[in-house]
Amino acid sequence: MFQRVSRRAFSVLVVAEHEAGKIGQGTLAAVTAAKQINSGPVTVLVAGSDAAAAAEAAGKISGVDNVLHAKDAKYDHAVAEQVSALLVSLQKANNYTHILGTASNEGKNFIPRAAALLDAQPISDIVSVVSADTFVRPVYAGNALATVQSTDAVKILTVRPTAFEKAAAEGGSAAVAEASGETASGPASTWKEDQIVKSDRPDLGSAKRVVAGGRGMKSGENFEMLYKLADKMGAAVGASRAAVDAGFVPNELQIGQTGKVVAPELYLAVGLSGAVQHLAGMKDSKVITCINKDPEAPIFQVSDYGLEGDLFKEVPA
Numbered sequence: 001m002f003q004r005v006s007r008r009a010f011s012v013l014v015v016a017e018h019e020a021g022k023i024g025q026g027t028l029a030a031v032t033a034a035k036q037i038n039s040g041p042v043t044v045l046v047a048g049s050d051a052a053a054a055a056e057a058a059g060k061i062s063g064v065d066n067v068l069h070a071k072d073a074k075y076d077h078a079v080a081e082q083v084s085a086l087l088v089s090l091q092k093a094n095n096y097t098h099i100l101g102t103a104s105n106e107g108k109n110f111i112p113r114a115a116a117l118l119d120a121q122p123i124s125d126i127v128s129v130v131s132a133d134t135f136v137r138p139v140y141a142g143n144a145l146a147t148v149q150s151t152d153a154v155k156i157l158t159v160r161p162t163a164f165e166k167a168a169a170e171g172g173s174a175a176v177a178e179a180s181g182e183t184a185s186g187p188a189s190t191w192k193e194d195q196i197v198k199s200d201r202p203d204l205g206s207a208k209r210v211v212a213g214g215r216g217m218k219s220g221e222n223f224e225m226l227y228k229l230a231d232k233m234g235a236a237v238g239a240s241r242a243a244v245d246a247g248f249v250p251n252e253l254q255i256g257q258t259g260k261v262v263a264p265e266l267y268l269a270v271g272l273s274g275a276v277q278h279l280a281g282m283k284d285s286k287v288i289t290c291i292n293k294d295p296e297a298p299i300f301q302v303s304d305y306g307l308e309g310d311l312f313k314e315v316p317a
Contacts, residue, residue, distance in 0.1 A: 012037055012098040013090060016046045017106055021053030023061065025206040026102035026161035028169060031063055033159045034100055036129040041065040045090065045179065047075035047083060055176045062171035068179035077191040078106050081184035084114035089181030091118060091154060103158040103261070111158050120152040127163035141257050142280035161205065162263035162284055204253065207236035209266045212255055212282070215242040216271025216292065216311060223249055225315050226270060238262065240278045256281035271311045274299025291315065
């Protein structure tokens with residue numbers, strides 16, 4: 001005997017990232033992934049005592065059916081213990097079948113903890129949805145793709161923002177409801193401060209053009225030429241892990257397997273060899289160009305256009 005399954009049999013909770021009343025681009029990609037999972041309802045969770053504007057913005061996203069706003073101040077800085085406890089409470093109360101976060105530093109912080117509390121295996125950094133229980137994610141620094149099927153009652157995922165189209169930020173009309181959850185039990189992390197580098201340049205994760213420097217820049221002072229070039233191009237500035245580890249630039253500029261994943265329309269790599277770990281974070285760029293004096297550098301193999309030359313002569317010109 002066949003049983004008809006309701007279209008609301010599956011329900012997805014998307015955890016929003018937001019700042020200054022605006023929903024992050026990664027969350028828009030996560031909403032797209034959520035809609036690909038099934039045709040059931042998509043709920044967006046916005047957490048924070050000063051996030052009313054962000055909650056209203058979440059309600060306008062096309063494809064969103066419900067918005068939950070957790071107003072308690074303990075969620076203000078996305079401390080993993082508090083957010084994961086909130087997710088567990090909401091899942092038990094609403095029986096979500098899928099919980100999605102962004103594959104960002106924030107999402108990678110609380111999603112694994114929430115999965116452990118729900119006795120589920122998280123599937124990280126998905127780049128494609130095959131079905132409600134089967135997903136594709138990169139492995140071996142992006143050199144291979146694994147198709148993973150989950151048998152857990154609750155599927156807990158992080159979504160690679162560059163792999164999915166962004167849902168329209170306008171067009172939805174979801175109502176906003178209040179949400180609350182349990183306080184984390186046991187020792188918890190404590191927020192101290194946010195150190196935010198303010199810049200007029202585009203955000204690295206969503207910029208249409210990116211200029212990235214590597215160890216070949218030789219010093220942090222030499223990155224000034226990339227900053228000037230980026231300002232002329234309207235681009236964001238990134239760096240390889242080698243440049244970050246050498247202290248040339250701060251950690252938030254790192255692109256690669258252990259940094260940010262970007263997919264701009266134009267990616268310019270300067271003095272950057274193109275190690276496989278770095279390629280994992282930028283190889284989906286639409287057009288890749290490079291400047292390097294070593295013709296054997298791996299970056300030339302993935303570049304659409306390459307200039308063999310001394311960056312200290314080519315860039316200032």
